[in-house]
Amino acid sequence: MKTITRGFKNQKGAASLLTALVLLICITLVILLTSKTVLVETQITADNYRTSQATAAASAAMNRAEAYFMAGGLDQIDSATGAAGTDGVVDYRSDAPFSFNLTAGTQTTAAQFYFDNTDDNACDCQDDGTKDLDDDGDGDCMGTEGKNMTRALVTAQGWSDDNTAVRTITQCLGTFDLFDGGDGPKQPFVSRASVGVFGNATIINRYTNSSVWTGGANDISGAAFATYLRPSGTETSDYTKDELNSEDETANTQLVSNRNAGAGIDIITNDATLASKTADEFFDMFFSKTKTQVMNAADSVDQKLAAGQSPNGMTGLIWVEGNLTLNANDVVGSPAIPAILIVNGNLTLNGGAIVDGVIYVTGALQITGSPIIRGSIIGESNSASGGGGTLTLVYVPLSGDGESPAFIPGTGAIIAGSWKDW
Template identity: 75%
Template structure:
């Protein structure tokens, strides 16, 4: 009996060893599982960090693209071989984890996306980003200020009513991409950018000169219009007294399509024109006077005849791009929406707007155009208009005041349509807009 008890006591150590071994295995498994969880969580945290980097980089690229578009549309390059070409396009060349370096922007900006290298001001990891525009017909159709509107009126698929696909510089899809510091993560954002209508019905004035009052200052003007058949539309009398007064239209039996844009917009009254009205011959069919439709309008109603916004909205929009001027400040060198509060004098050498970026200049006061001043675009004057010397306006002039303006100068006014007349609309700074609901990211 004693022998059997002793044998059992000798086995108690083996049981303890087995129990300890089981516990050790369990602890090891717990440690391994915990380590794996920590590793996975570390990977998830790293992935989230890289994704956050890529998202921030893509957002920065989108902000840059929006600012670029708002400043001048899709075509900032005025070089002859780059006009009507989108400045930054997709090439498919992107950073990769194996080649995570900043892509260079080539000299020809029409051949590459816009590439960014983003480093925090305080230093740290550098991320990469790029953006590019696409104004192909499909995107031009989709990226409208009213997504429910079909503006492909003639059914040719170009979505802006002219046989000129891909030439609309006012509407596009922008794609922005961002990469993490190691280029392992990438985020993509797309958004539609467009413009809103400045003019009522989307089309600018159809005449070189429109006034609620008499012709006045235009008694000495040379007015050239190769696009439409009317030169002057006024609610007052025909005050033609200057020796230099003359109006010219496109020759009979010709179309605008018969001429180049340069020929249509030339200030040479002897080129591709026919004389219609002079002081001695009197007013021709291109001069419409004493129109009660104009004379009966209030100042605000007259403004609303031409613009798709109120004066207050126009002023606010101009202020948003720092182009609301006061205290006699000159808009020399500016284009797009410009509001001048008070009287304005444009002196010799001043140039407002350009052929590529016309100005929509509203002067809430009197305007004096001195010799040598040049304006490209539409001028709207609430007060009196005075002409001295030989200024040039390529566009239209609209006079709101009921008082007769004057001046002994000779204005050359060449009608150039801002929108409509089968012209691809130019981008007008101050009219850029983001299509609500068009944002997508992945």
């Protein structure tokens, strides 16, 4: 047999095979590296998406908490029954938060919020500097522990649809002072004009020594007109709150002014300080905001009414743009949550209408029935009002008198610079 070996010495395939093998290994490494990068990028994208979901859910919870607070403060529900009402307890706390779900397509995220109004939270002493909030003298500004229903730290949390990401946001909520110095008027009735509106009014004031302050003349025409002050030699601390706010003029009072005796020391008339004010200047004597700002504050909580709309059953800041008539069965405000009723027009009080709070009228004030006002009336118009009704006006100051103030819808505010997230 003859063996042919002539072509073997010219073959060079081993080098090509080695080169191909090296290239194959390099390509494999590149593919593996690219796959790893794609995997990492996918994980980062997924993490960002989950974080975005959690952030959106937390933001939704914060928005809901702010809206809830602005509508009525921290105490709007009776915790024992779950019904609307106040019981002196914060509605949603860390141990009982408000929880809800958000659904977008096939994905559902979870969110919750709760309030903290106790001492030593992150909102202590963040105030505008106009007053000292340390009512109980413990070194912080929250007042009696857990009792201040007008100021709190809200914590909002949100989770992604798979609960792998969670976001927490905090924000301080409080109120702004609607009146200069935080307190309402110091008299039951203040007017740029005369006092002829009263007719047979009974004015009771057991808190201060002034019943009427007016820039016009004193026009007492009603036979039953009378003013009553707290008995001489007594202090407000001598009486309970119910006794101070009683509509019974024969209890814990002394008669000061009436038609027969004339105006006593509690009636200040023809005051040039009032008579010389423009309408806006007169408004600024009492309120810390301009008319436009107050109107917008009422509008922000859907309490700006048009002429003809009734505020019956409403509390807090109410702005009526136009004339208003309150009739026999109308009740505005309450002893617990007073109203600040601003009528940018004429106000007529008929029948037995009841108002707890402060009434400010830019136009004429007419009294034709037997209304009861527990608070103050301020008349901006420099023309005399009138009416032969039998008004009962009991002065009740709007200040807290050392107690935790009630939340007045329309005065809620976000504390600037207090927003945090992590």
